[in-house]
Amino acid sequence: MLAGVVERLWVEFAASLERASVAEVVRTCRGYLAGVPAGALPELVERLAREELADRTRQPTEVEALLLVEHGLEAEGN
Known part of the structure; x- marks a missing residue:
């Protein structure tokens, strides 16, 4: 049921993530979403997973990076 979700999201995020990572997020x-009716699951899982994957692959803006440096933190993935 969710194989199509994994495939669509992997195509979308293939430049940044491996298929296994996408499948894990899905x-x-x-x-x-365990309590959600089965008919709504594919769409809701895809939306939630897309947001999570976008957060994981998003690079900090220049201002965010400067703030991280100022506070002695490193940006995720750097």
Whole structure:
């Protein structure tokens, strides 16, 4: 049921993430939505997973990076 979700999201995020990472996020998001009616799951899982994947692959803006440096923190993934 969610194989199509994994495939669509992997195509979208293939430049930044491996397919296994995308599948893991989809599985995790499916778990978060355990009480949702089955008919709504594919769309809701895809939306939630897309947001999570976008957050994981987003690079900090220049201002965010400067603030991280100012506070002695490193940007995720750097």
